[in-house]
Every structure is written in structure tokens, then in C-alpha cells.
Amino acid sequence: MRILFLDLDSTSPDHLGCYGYQRNTSPNIDRIAAEGVRFTNYYTSDAPCAPSRTALMSGKFGINNGLVGHGGTAGDMKPEGRERELMGKLTRGGSLPSYLNLVGNLNTVLISPFPQRHSTFHFYAGFNEIMNTGGYGNESAEEVTPTALDWIERNASKDDWFLYINYWDPHTPYRAPAEFGNPFENDPLPEWLTEEVLERHKKLAGSHSVHELNIDYREKTYTNSTSPVFPRYPGDIMNMDDMRRMIDGYDCGIRYMDEHLGRLFAALEKQGVMEDLIILISADHGENMGQLGIYGEHATADQGTCRIPMIIRWPGMKQGIVDEGLHYHLDLLPTFAEMFGGPAAPEWSGSSYAQALKEGTNCGHDYLVVSQCAHVAQRSVRFGDWIYIRTYHDGFHLFDEEMLFNLKEDPKEQNNVAAEYPQVCREAVYYLNQWHDAAMRKNTDAVDPLWTVIKEGGPFHARGYLKNYIERLEETGRGELVPELVRRHPNEFPQEPSAFYGEMMARISAKMMKK
Template sequence: MKVIYFDIDTLRPDHLSCCGYGRPTPHIDALAADGVRFSRAYASNTPCMPARAALFTGCFGVVNGVETHGTAALSVATPPETALPRVLSWEGVHTAAVSSFGRHPAPWFYNGFSHVIDPSYRCRAENFQRFPGAAVNEAAMDFLDGFCGEDLFLHLHYWDPHGPLSPPPEWIDRGYEPDTSAVTDEQLTRLAASPLYRGGRHTGVRSRRELAELLRLYDAEIRYTDHLVGQMCAYLKKRGWYDDCAVILSADHGEQYGEGQMILEHGTVHDSCIHIPMLLKLPGGAHRGEVCAHPVYGLDIAPAAARFFGVAAPEMWHGTALQDTLDGTAAPREYLVCEHGLYTCQRAVLQDGWKMVHTFSPGLWDFAEYALYHTEEDPRETADVKARYPEVLARMQALEAEWLERTLHGAPDPLARLGAENAQHGLRVAREVTRRLRADKEQ
């Protein structure tokens, strides 16, 4: 059995044509047509380090201890023997990663992988995040050319859609105008004038045209990565593996392009940040072309991967195998809880078209302690309606308390502590950049 996991950094599902976007991503679309698209997939924890810690430990950040970046994320609190790569390796599965993510630095990322290939070294990149995804494919194919085993879990990590954006020029399409309507004129005016970190002054966005140009570059990065996915799928077909293997495609988080008071950043629990793509191609073409609307987490990938190899998931894992959600073996989740710990410190509860945001630390930004969005009517999360629906807010607060009790069993809430101390990573940098921007204006 072979499981191939395409991990595309900073990929918003609403920029894929299989999810309704107007620009083509034909190879990802083809993968979706060969499998299942989960339309309501969310990262339990964001951004990069909390998301991958949740996936590879199988546990929420409040349990694995990674709620933010920096020194607070250098180790995980969960037992090392329960990490997905080690669980698989101990059962005889070859586990390989083509990724530079361990240099984030995230030393726990290496736990259990029998092979780790860092493509950033192979192409002499000056920064572990700044190298073309073609280097990932080259390294992966070199490895697979020499692979003679049966069972393989292969993690392929592409950084390309992550900012700063520098797509290969041939993938930039000047012939279309990106849709910027998710940001209202009022929001854009405030953003353009904002001296805050990742505001208009910091990112150089002073107009809708400049916001559109950023989105044009983002779409080019996605089209380039789509091309790379197509290359790898073609390779799997050439080797005769594609039909009988499982393929998963997802992301750690999305990106904000004006939503949530930020541009070219992932800094809140707005859907533009926490809503992720999730595609699953099953062996033999089962469930081909289906769309599953049941809510799932990124950390559901861990039990799904274990299931393909007939390996039992550790009891402490919080995920549900995607296969069980798809087949109805597991009851659909009644609600989701998503957490964020970069620049701001927030927790979201999502249920039945409603979303409550609990802000423990707004950082530099203007976020109330609680906000309530009716996402069915307001998918862009522009109107806080908690004053109109106090009973819904109370229900969502009760769900948050229920989740904490079930997950922590009475232990203190680590996210609340992080927010109370304003200890989320990036806030110091955000303050310094904002201070400089304000000082420049005053001169």
C-alpha cells in the first residue's frame, strides 16, 4: 500500500477551480474527480507549526502543546511513540518526507520518518521556505526511482503559495482581473491607510488594483503548484502505482488578502485562514467524484493514513479517519473548534452556519473578546451579530466549555494562558514594524 500526501502550504480552497474558482487548476481538479472532496475541512490549529503538530501528533494543540510558533513550539507534549510517522514505521511502513519543515525550527517533525529529504539544501536555497516546488518533485522522483518496498507513506511539502510571492513569470496570467469583492470598499479604505503590521502601508496595498495584483501572484503560485501535482500524479501512473494507491491533498492553512484586517498573512481564525482543501483519492477509484459536506479536521489525516495500512490509531488521537466520515461509520461531528496563535490568540467554534470567535489576545488589531457570525448569510464574516442573537452566543460558549472539558478533563486552558500573557509568536515583530511605520508618518 502506498499513501501519498500532498501538503500545499497556505492554500485556500476557494482559489481552486474544483471549489468554484474562476481560474483553472486542472491537475488538482483531476485528483478531485478521481476521489472525494471534503467541502468543510478546517485546520484545528493554525498557522504552520500548530497545524502540522496537530496532524503529526494526531492531537489538538491544547494537548500537544504547540499553539504558536517560536521557542514555545520547539517540542511537543505528547508521547513520541504516538506520532504518526513513528506509529507507521514501527509497523513496517516506510515513511518518507520531502520537506524542509523541520528547519522552521520544528525538531519534532522528524520523529519517526525513516527518510527525510530537504530540497532546500539540494537547490542551495538561502531560506528554508524560499525555493521552487520543482525541487520537491525532483527529490521525490529520485527517491521513488530507487524505492522497491511495498508499504510507503510519502509526505510532499510545497511552500510555493506561502508569501512572499514570487511565482515563475510564465505562470503569471495578465489576462484576467482577480476578484477582490471579498473586501468591501470600507474595509479596503481602512486597510490602505492602516499602519499596522500587514496593513496597507506595510504591504504596499493602497488600492483595489494593488490588492488584485497580489491575488494575481497568489493564483500564479497556485497554478504552478497545480502543475507540480500533475507531474507527480503522472509519475505515479507511469510507475503503475496511481490506481491502487491513496492520495491525500490538503494544506496547513489559508491566507488573508484583506479579510481579518490583514493582507498577505495568516493571523486570525477567519475562514480565509482556517478553511483548508481536503481531497482523498481512494484505491481502486472508490467514491470517485463525490463531495462530502460533513465537517472534518486536518488532523483527521493521521487516522486516515493509519487505516490504509491496517494500523490501529493510538487512543489519544483526536481525529476521525476520513474513511469513517465518508462511509458513515462515524457520526458526523456536531461542531468544530479551531485555534490560532500567531499575532493574535483566538479560538473559533463552528456549528450549523454559525461561528463564534473567542479572542484571548487581539494583538494590535481591533477584535472584541467575543464575536458571532452567521456564516450562511455572511460568509465573509463582516457583521458581528452577537447583540442580535445572544442565545446563539451563549450556546456556542457552552460548546466551547464542553469541548475544553472533554479535551482537557479540567486542566487549565493553554490558549487562555497564551493570550493572557500576550505570548503568541510574532506580536513583538508586529509591534516593531507598526512603530516604525507610525514614526515614518510623523516625520
């Protein structure tokens, strides 16, 4: 058995031809989709990068594995504690590659710099061969493909391997080389991205709004600066020409990557293994390209960020079908367990969708809960036609605490209808509480890492940014947003003792003086 897993960072299904996109961004991906099962409601349980891949590899929600952010305590997995054995669970089948190695007897191979990018070295657990492409996730496809082609030429004809490859080109900032050109320069923009939509988005705040598409990590501020190194990526979106530059840049990243995937497929055909090869094509998260007024970022627990592609071509299984059930990306481990006839670990959070591959039957969840704690602190419930988003820390975007979107009527999440459908919101909160209770029962430490993030100062990509951002808002004529930001985030400013506690201290001092 041979398995190829293509992890295409920041690739949104909304921008792939096989998912209905009008631009020809993905002919090679589309070809594989036509030969397998395409999942349309497939979600990362935890976003963005490090939480997503940790959940995938461990098979556990972030609330259980502990890694939900990009910094602080929640930037690392929870230790196993006193019950840890000489070989921890990640070695003993508790990670995706170690499971495939032990149960499937597969040689597991990784081509990725991801663990170094986020210091998530648990990601290596279970891989027999590891090749770090050396760019901390800033690689273009031409820096990844030669390593992959070399391995394919030397090893593809061997039996029993699992090859996991990361590509990064759709990740902001978009870096397809200049000589690639722009195959979309004459294509219309997506119909929904109109001047009216842009004008509404100009009234919004926060990182990767149309005013601030970049982050200066050294100065801790959001900016509209540009870089000659990334000419496809604008600093802001003030008109439709800027909008085109943004959308074309992202789509060029996908198309450039797709052409390199075509080179891999050609090499595998040359080795004579393509016909019987199992191929999985997915992503760690999607990319907001206007959803919630955010562009070029994976910053929320919404449809734009958390819905991801999943295409599985498994020879001998169903071909050319679409599965519309609700699935988590971490359902993959239980699915592999069923396909290989192995045991399922009791701590896994997901459930198998093997029957979708074998029979084409719907075996999805009744609802999903997805989380984001790196840019904002949010949990969302996906059920029926709805996505309900609960915001605990808005990352300075001034999101409503409750947001509700009808994805059938409003797939780009432009109209919050929470006030109009309170009963739907209550149903979502019931699901959220049900999920939370079940997840917390699995935690030996009774700690919800979302609240760890908040107690440690908020999401990593917003922590310590507000003072500088307020200055920018005032400098750019948006000072009317400042009072509400200050009201929502009082902990960002030094606090004077309240009048109540000041009076109490005075009374205590007076009593002590009398004695």
C-alpha cells in the same frame, strides 16, 4: 499499498477550482478531486504552520500537545514527563508516520525542510527516509520537484510506501518565477473584493492589513516595504491595481505549484502506479485574502486561515463525491487506524471519518474548536452556519473580543453580527467551554498553553512590536488608533507603581520607622 500525501503550504480551498473558484488555478488538483472525496468543511485544529503540523502528526490538539505558537515555551511540545519510556510515544505509533510504519508496515518518506524552518524536529519522528530540500520553506516548486521525481523514479514501483511532500509556493511572499508569466492578468478579481471593501479595510490596523503587508523581524515593526526578489508581492494595497497584484500573485503561486504536481502525477503514471495510488491533497492552513481585513497571512483562528482543502482519492472507495461534514485535520490518524484495522491511541483528539470514504456517509463532528496563538490569541467555534471567534490577544488588530459571522450569508467574514445574535454567541461559548473542559482533562500538567503565550508577552509575531507600530501609525496619519491600542495592551509599556500600592508601601515604611 502506496500513499502520496501532498502538503501544500498556505493553500486556501477558496482559490481552487474544485472548490468553486472562478479562476483556473488548479487543473491537476481538480482532476484528482473528481476521482475521490472532496471535504468542504475541513479545518486545522491549530494554526498556523508549526501548531498545525504538530497537531496533525501527533493526533492531538495544541492544548494537549503543548505546541501552539512559534516561540517561547509554547513553541515546543510538552515533554512526556516521568512516564516516558526508553522509546517515547512518537516512536511507538504516537505520530502519523510511525503509526503507518508499525501498523501498515509502510516505508515512510519525507521530502520537506519544515522541521528545520521551525525547529520542530519531532516532525521527523517515524519517517524512515528524510530529504530536506534545504531552503527553510522558502523553496519554489522547481527546487522541490527534482527531489520528488528522483525518489519516484527509483522507488515508486516498490510496494508499501507513504510519501509526504511539502510545496511552498502559495506561502507569502509569492515567488513563482518571472518567466512563468501571469495566466490571470485578464481574469476579473473575485467579485466580493470591491473598492468599497478596500476603503473599509483601510480603516483597520495590524500586520498584513492593507497598510502593512510585511514584517521586519530585525526592527520589530510592520512595514509596507517591497523587495525586488519578490516582484509579485506588494507592500501595501492602496488601490485596485495593488489588489490585483496581490490576488494574482497568490493565484500564480497555486497555479505554478499545480503544474509541478502534474509532473509528479505524470511520473507516477509512467511508473505504472498511478491507478492504485492513494492520494491525499491538503494544507497546513489556508490564507486570508481579505477575510477580517487581512491579506497574505494565516494570522487568525477564522475561516480564511483555518479552513483547509482535503481531497482523498482512495481506489476502491467512493469517487467524485463531496463531504460537507465538520472535520479536523487531526482526524486523519484515527481514520487511517480504521482503514488499516489498527488500534486508536487513547490520547488522540480526533475521530475517524473512514465511513465517508467507504460509504459516503456523514460522520463529522457536531462542532469544531480551532485555535491560533502565533499572531493573535484566539479560539473559535465552527458550528451550523456560524463561526464564533473569541479573542484573548488581538495582535494589535483591534478585533472585538467576540466576533460572530454567518458563513452562509457572509463567507468572507466582513460583518460581525455578535451583538445581533447574543443567543448564538452563548451557544458557542457553551461549546467552547465543553471542548476546553474535555481537553484539559487529558492534560497531566493542568496547563493551557494559550495562557502561557499570553503570560510570556503575547503571540510571537506581535511580541515587542507595539512601540514601533505606534510610531508608524502616527507617522502615517492613523494616530487615532493609538489610544485604544495602548488601553488594550498596557503590559507593552513600563508601569509605574499604582497609587494604591504606592500608598500601601508608604504605610508599611511608616510602621517600620515607628518600631
